Amino acid sequence: MLRFDRAEARLGSFVLRADFNIAPGARVAVIGPSGSGKSTLLGMVSGFVPLSSGGIGWRDRDLSPLPPGERPVSILFQDQNLFPHLSVAQNVGLGLRPDLKLSAAQTRDVQAALDQVGLSAMADRRPAQLSGGQQSRVALARVALRARPILLLDEAFSALGPALKADMLALLARIADETGATVLMVTHDPDDARAFAPETVVVIDGVAEPPVPTAPLLDDPPPALAAYLG
Numbered sequence: 011m012l013r014f015d016r017a018e019a020r021l022g023s024f025v026l027r028a029d030f031n032i033a034p035g036a037r038v039a040v041i042g043p044s045g046s047g048k049s050t051l052l053g054m055v056s057g058f059v060p061l062s063s064g065g066i067g068w069r070d071r072d073l074s075p076l077p078p079g080e081r082p083v084s085i086l087f088q089d090q091n092l093f094p095h096l097s098v099a100q101n102v103g104l105g106l107r108p109d110l111k112l113s114a115a116q117t118r119d120v121q122a123a124l125d126q127v128g129l130s131a132m133a134d135r136r137p138a139q140l141s142g143g144q145q146s147r148v149a150l151a152r153v154a155l156r157a158r159p160i161l162l163l164d165e166a167f168s169a170l171g172p173a174l175k176a177d178m179l180a181l182l183a184r185i186a187d188e189t190g191a192t193v194l195m196v197t198h199d200p201d202d203a204r205a206f207a208p209e210t211v212v213v214i215d216g217v218a219e220p221p222v223p224t225a226p227l228l229d230d231p232p233p234a235l236a237a238y239l240g
């Protein structure tokens with residue numbers, strides 16, 4: 011269980027509150043107007059946004075005192091966090107060891123992860139020699155290899171065209187299935203939420219609401235969400 015226990019974060023004059031649980035292995039979309047606090051919610055979980063009060067827990071652990079690097083979390087941003095001077099294989103290998111001193115078995119695991127996303131033939135390329143979709147696959151391979159229990163995506167695929175985005179969401183679903191990850195995905199596209207996430211957290215007016223089933227929410231949104239969805 012991922013627990014937001016009266017969690018509150020303050021950024022200048024902005025305050026975000028969250029008080030709900032997310033089941034292990036759940037796939038949850040996070041939607042809401044620009045500036046409503048979606049990234050802040052993910053930041054509470056990753057540890058990049060400190061809590062001003064309340065707590066965040068995962069299983070029987072209190073995450074609040076842990077620095078970001080010690081939390082059971084992987085994050086994917088829109089820029090895919092790839093290092094331009096490293097090869098595709100090295101970028102994936104970073105998921106296992108930041109110093110890239112990989113054992114033979116770990117090197118095989120990197121190859122297997124690249125295979126899983128259909129990029130084994132491009133292992134020696136630099137990220138700049140890949141298309142946007144291929145770069146997303148590299149980032150997903152790294153996430154698959156890290157196999158952290160909580161996966162956070164902050165508009166990770168929003169720059170991709172619809173067909174490519176659908177491919178990435180399917181690949182993400184497969185990886186989440188295989189690793190059993192609990193996924194929180196910030197998106198501005200309600201179709202992403204429908205395609206990937208059975209539940210959705212709405213963030214509006216400084217409050218992250220408890221997750222509700224996605225399809226009924228989007229079929230009949232409350233007025234504030236309807237105004238945003240247009």
Ligand SMILES: Nc1ncnc2c1ncn2[C@@H]1O[C@H](COP(=O)(O)OP(=O)(O)OP(=O)(O)O)[C@@H](O)[C@H]1O
Pocket residue numbers: 021022023024042043044045046047048049050051
């Ligand atoms: N470091 C900061 N200091 C002060 N205010 C901040 C800081 N970072 C973000 N904010 C404010 O906090 C609010 C929430 O920001 P956040 O990035 O979480 O929104 P968001 O819903 O992810 O927006 P978007 O959809 O535009 O990415 C915004 O009003 C923003 O201006």
